[in-house]
Amino acid sequence: MNEHSRGSALGPTGAGELFQLLRDGHPRTRAQLALETGLARSTITTRVDELMGLGLVLPVAEAASTGGRPPSQFALNPRARVVLAADLGASHATLAITDLTGIVLAEHSQRIDIAAGPVAVLTWLAETTMSLLKRLGLGECDLVAIGIGVPGPVHFESGQPANPPIMPGWNGFDIPGWLGRILPVPVLVDNDVNIMALGERATNFPTVEHFMFVKVATGIGAGLVSGGRLQRGAQGIAGDIGHVRVGRGGDIQCQCGNSGCLEALASGPAIASSLRAQGLEAAGTTEVIDLVKAGNTMAIQAVRQAGRDLGEVLSTCVSLMNPSVIAIGGSMARAGEHLIAGVREVVYSRSTPLATEHLRIMPSASAAHAGVLGASALAVHHALSPSGIAALSSQ
Template identity: 45%
Template sequence: MPHISASAGALLRHVRTGRARSRADLVALTGASRNTVSARVDQLIAANLLAEGGRGWSTGGRPPTLLQFNSRAGCVLAVDLGVTSVDVAVTDLSAQVLATVGHPIDIADGPGPVLAEVDRLAQGVLAEAGLTSADVCAVGIGVPGPVEFSTGRPSHPPIMPGWHDHPIPSAFGRYECPVFVDNDVNVMALGEMGVAGSVQDVLVVKVGTGIGCGVIVDGRVYRGAQGSAGDIGHIYVARPDGRTVICRCGNENCLEAIAGGGALLRDAVAAGLPVTSTREVVERAAQGDGIALELVRDAGRTIGTVLAALVNFFNPHRIVMTGGVAQAGVPLLAGIREAVYRRAMPLAARALEITVSDAPDLSGRVGAALMAIEGFLDEDSVHEALAR
């Protein structure tokens, strides 16, 4: 559906993203009448979402009064739920973190105990920021598994036993606000995009135990027909040595069975390294251990062969690597770049940036906050809210 750019929500978006700084800018940008724009801006000021103040440079007549988005008009709760830990933050409406806390959990305890813990942590961060439940405008939650976005229910999540079809939003009833749930990779992808307004096409590839990808089209999460877009961990990869690896999904030679964190640990042990976790392999690579370096680089090459195909097909502006294995940095990137430049079309590869996330720990929380903020300030929702 096209967005309603002359609606109050759209006017707000233009100010938030810096495209408009005054009523005159909004009139010029949307083609709506001066009266319509003024009436809607007045509604937004009354709702405390816009503030008026200061004067811009005149280009002739009276200098225009500047409009500013009031990012302190409310707050959102951002939850980054992992397999063994959860991070909860409260942020303002520009995703600035006001307070945050992390806590170990076991996702296998199931939704009841885990979400009760999340709620306890949320009350704690709100109190720390001097806020109450009534200040919360929206809740955003990233979870480590597939989610039906429209209902916020996990859908057969392989590493979240007991969570299938659980209505996660119902645990946040006390906030009386919209609750948005998505898988962690889509949420991280939003976090990597930063504040709203970018119109780039971006792939955010998470290499942890498994491998997944957040797909951003024109600055928004692309989900596909069943919401499973970006599920690249089970793409078939031919090994140069012709060997076959069976994946936990039952298929042969899936990308994550060859180049995911679990595969890296398995290959490191087989190569004689005294390690018991993927993190140790990554740390050894960072310390310059030759065997670990070569294993990481080789994982990069394998991931790069899949990304080369996706670069030809999707022609992204950027690829951002994140997740535990991505913390290896240079050796992983070197392997990926080698394979991408060897096999992607020059036109698509020429200006492509491939980087490691600057803040992999934070992007889950920032992304969850952005998902909540975008949902809350969505053009249609603002329209409805002001109509009440």
């Protein structure tokens, strides 16, 4: 019976519920709010006053008068508060302070070592957050939530990494609990590919209901949006396509303990390894991309083949999920059109004509920024939810 949402569920209608209407940015009068909600005018007045008290809503230019005193209009104040958005990779991190519409106000990127463990990395994160706030002339009280992407599986409800293979020391670590003692705001933690999917979609495909973001870098993973919602799966590991077996994989060993995995054939390190076996100098992803950009035929062929391997897995994903857009990002996407060409070659030949008729397969447009944009969206979404606003009101 859950195949659709059940229309507008009722519940006690606080200021937070009213605010959901104003999140679209359109100004409304009290009368319009009363009409749209069915709430009494007196209730609307109380709720609007509460939201103005929090600074979340501001009066804006007067609406056209219908005679008598012109009614005041109210709209979301995007600069009322800020969020911290963090995209933590294995060896690199980007932190950003954004406003409530996801606009980046200040940003900092640097090399990190995720394997240094949660205390070292999160201490650095908290200190950097404070200095970014200071740079903007803001204080801790302006921060309303934190969104973090990490390079491994996460139990989303608790914010704890779940057996992340490249994050030693992080398994089961209570990121929201630990960080919340330094920065006392809600902390949302998700897998890095999931936040990239959220960011890419929020920025470039806000109306696409069935969307897939694929990251090809040291690892390979996907973030899935079905029916307009990010799908995390039963254990929070939906989209974990790096260890799907690929046809030409044969007995190529993967670090997961299985053989023939997509990641063992088509990741940046896997391509570099295949080029070294052919006598080229390619320590990792960066050198592969340099070779491709220099026009090296062997490197171009290897990247194209990696695209075909990825396409083999994605053609099953297309049959299963029937998305309308697949965006491909991650450091290997910088190799240009060759990777995508390989993907398209296989997906368009293998998937059913009905599934590919309107399917677009394209490079990520948000590129390196997809992660922080998604982490911001995650944090803002929580902060502006009815329960988030109720928490603000009670402070």
